[in-house]
Structure formats: structure tokens, C-alpha cells
Amino acid sequence: MAQPATLRWIGDLPGVLRLIDQTRLPGEFVEIDLQTVEQVWEAIRALRVRGAPAIGCAAAYGVIVGIQDFLKAARPEFDARLQHVLQYLATSRPTAVNLFWALDSLRDVAASLPTETPAAIARRLLDEAQAIEAEDRKMCTAMGQHGAALMPDRGGVLTHCNAGGLATAGDGTALSVIFAAVAAGKKLQVFADETRPLLQGARLTAWECHQRGIPVTVVCDSMAALLMRDRKVSAVVVGADRIAANGDVANKVGTYSVAVLAKAHGIPFYVAAPSSTFDLTLDSGAGIPIEERSAAEITHGFGKQTVPDSVKVWNPAFDVTPAALIAGIITERGVIAPVDREHVTQHLKP
Numbered sequence: 001m002a003q004p005a006t007l008r009w010i011g012d013l014p015g016v017l018r019l020i021d022q023t024r025l026p027g028e029f030v031e032i033d034l035q036t037v038e039q040v041w042e043a044i045r046a047l048r049v050r051g052a053p054a055i056g057c058a059a060a061y062g063v064i065v066g067i068q069d070f071l072k073a074a075r076p077e078f079d080a081r082l083q084h085v086l087q088y089l090a091t092s093r094p095t096a097v098n099l100f101w102a103l104d105s106l107r108d109v110a111a112s113l114p115t116e117t118p119a120a121i122a123r124r125l126l127d128e129a130q131a132i133e134a135e136d137r138k139m140c141t142a143m144g145q146h147g148a149a150l151m152p153d154r155g156g157v158l159t160h161c162n163a164g165g166l167a168t169a170g171d172g173t174a175l176s177v178i179f180a181a182v183a184a185g186k187k188l189q190v191f192a193d194e195t196r197p198l199l200q201g202a203r204l205t206a207w208e209c210h211q212r213g214i215p216v217t218v219v220c221d222s223m224a225a226l227l228m229r230d231r232k233v234s235a236v237v238v239g240a241d242r243i244a245a246n247g248d249v250a251n252k253v254g255t256y257s258v259a260v261l262a263k264a265h266g267i268p269f270y271v272a273a274p275s276s277t278f279d280l281t282l283d284s285g286a287g288i289p290i291e292e293r294s295a296a297e298i299t300h301g302f303g304k305q306t307v308p309d310s311v312k313v314w315n316p317a318f319d320v321t322p323a324a325l326i327a328g329i330i331t332e333r334g335v336i337a338p339v340d341r342e343h344v345t346q347h348l349k350p
């Protein structure tokens with residue numbers, strides 16, 4: 001069964017950004033309409049919309065939300081507003097490069113129209129935001145097709161966090177691979193790491209698989225070693241937030257541990273990500289900015305205090321998996337393997 005769109009533009013100019021509030025899942029399915037750029041910023045920061053490609057799409061539409069009251073303004077005032085909105089949205093989250101990629105695409109479109117009216121520029125920016133969304137949907141489908149062949153014919157596949165439809169405009173990255181493999185007749189059982197502290201695996205991956213009728217079992221993050229030792233999983237597939245030129249991958253914190261465990265147990269560890277998730281300006285994963293989130297996500301997860309008052313907490317939201325632990329990176333173009341600088345460069349050549 002197809003799941004509802006993670007996000008979509010409603011109306012024309014003016015319009016609103018409608019998205020599923022992912023903080024309410026799985027208990028409640030609620031869509032929210034965002035009418036100000038501050039609301040879009042907050043939705044990205046609070047993970048109402050999350051996952052690298054979905055953040056990129058939301059930011060692109062966020063620009064339209066932020067400029068649409070300035071269509072009758074004089075050009076200098078419109079330009080100043082556009083720059084402000086672009087800079088502001090760039091501060092919402094630091095790690096997923098898709099956010100910056102989408103904002104840069106819109107900035108480039110505006111820069112290519114030096115003599116147009118604000119209304120004409122806004123129209124072109126809306127077209128661009130819609131093209132980014134449509135392109136993301138296509139890339140998800142292509143990743144699924146390329147990755148399905150790498151999945152076992154039957155058995156367990158482990159994933160971490162949520163890299164499904166909720167994290168993209170389409171069917172997802174890692175989950176698209178699993179969905180395509182199942183559609184091709186493979187008998188897969190998904191194991192979803194619960195993904196502390198915000199439980200994207202338990203809340204979102206489990207919800208998506210369940211909606212589609214794909215068998216899914218949620219495990220605590222600390223159970224992955226046991227799953228692998230007992231041969232309950234024979235492959236791992238995860239998404240990515242940013243991939244450096246040498247193939248190092250930033251993804252949800254805990255991904256690195258899973259990759260180390262997979263290596264120790266001789267289980268292939270795959271990453272699925274579109275080309276918009278690569279950051280070739282970074283030589284290695286050491287340069288990837290890692291978001292640190294509030295201590296309250298750990299001390300008071302989902303409302304209950306689980307850490308004594310005044311105890312220190314460290315809450316990085318992502319970690320970096322070294323390229324050497326990755327059996328292949330699945331993109332919309334095919335599969336990068338082995339994962340190293342040479343093959344990444346070759347694969348992404350225009």
C-alpha cells in the first residue's frame with residue numbers, strides 16, 4: 001500500500017507546505033500546514049520533518065513560504081528577503097547536506113534571473129522546489145531498483161533509524177531497497193533498530209513497514225550483535241546524511257556501531273543515498289559537522305526523566321562510518337563498490 005506523501009505544496013503562489021508531523025507518529029497521524037518560514041525552520045529543527053532528502057525538499061519549499069509575501073516588493077527588498085530566508089533556513093540543522101544542496105539550487109536559480117520581477121523569480125523558485133521533490137521521488141525508485149539485487153532472497157535485513165518514505169519525497173533510500181526487493185519476490189524480514197534517543201526506527205520504520213505489510217521486528221540498538229551472531233540478519237542497509245569524497249558516511253548515531261558489528265560477523269553493510277547526499281568538498285568524514293542536540297532528549301525522552309538531575313549528557317545526533325566498513329553505496333546511478341575515493345569520484349562524474 002502506498003503511504004501518504006511526507007510533504008507537499010498545497011496551492012500555487014501563495015501556497016502552504018503541508019507535511020506529516022513525524023513527532024506524532026506512530027500514535028497519531030497528523031498533517032500540519034506551514035505558512036511562515038519560522039514554522040518551517042521549527043519543523044526541521046524539531047524533526048517534524050526529518051531525514052536528509054525530506055529536509056532538503058522542506059527547505060526548498062520553506063524558501064517559497066518565506067518570500068511569497070514579498071512578490072510586490074521592489075527588487076532590492078525582495079533580494080534582501082530571499083538572502084535572509086536562505087541563510088535562516090541553513091541554520092535549522094547542520095549535518096544533512098541535502099538541506100544546503102537544495103538551498104544552493106534555489107540561490108543559483110535566483111542568481112540567474114538578474115532582471116526579472118520578484119513574482120517571476122518566485123514562480124521559477126517554486127518550479128525548482130517542485131523539481132527537487134520530483135527528482136527525489138525518481139531517485140528513490142532508482143535506488144530501490146539498483147539495490148534490490150544486493151538483498152538476500154530470503155531472511156533478515158537490519159536497518160538503523162528511518163531511511164524510508166518519511167525521510168524522502170518518494171519510497172525512501174534504504175527502505176526503498178527493501179521495498180523493491182520484496183516487490184521482486186524476495187522474502188525479507190526487516191529488523192529495525194529502535195534508534196535511541198528519538199526512536200525513529202521503532203516509531204517510523206516500523207510504522208512504514210507495517211503499513212506496507214512487510215514483516216518487521218523492532219530491537220533495541222544494543223541487540224544488533226546478538227542478531228548477527230545468531231544469523232538472524234544477513235545484510236544491513238542504512239541511509240546517509242552526508243557522504244565525503246572518500247566514501248565516509250555520516251548517518252544517525254549508532255550506525256557506526258552497526259557497521260563495526262557487521263564487519264566482525266562477515267555481514268555486508270550497505271548504504272543507500274542519492275547523489276544529493278554526497279559532499280565532494282569534504283576530503284573525509286572528519287570534516288562532516290555533527291549536530292549535537294539537547295540533553296533533554298536523553299534525560300527526559302518522551303516525557304519521563306531517566307537520568308538523575310544535573311548529570312552530564314552527550315547527545316551527538318550522527319556518527320561517521322569509515323568507508324572501509326561499507327560493502328557498497330547504492331545511489332540512483334548504480335552501486336559504488338569498493339567504496340573509496342577513486343570509485344566515488346568515478347561514479348559521480350557529471
Ligand code: MRU
Pocket residue numbers: 047050051052053096160161162163164167168172173174200238239240241251252253317
Ligand atoms: O535525525 P534524523 O531523523 O533526521 O536522522 C535521519 C537519518 O539519519 C537517516 O538515516 C538519513 O537522513 C537518511 S534518510 C533517507
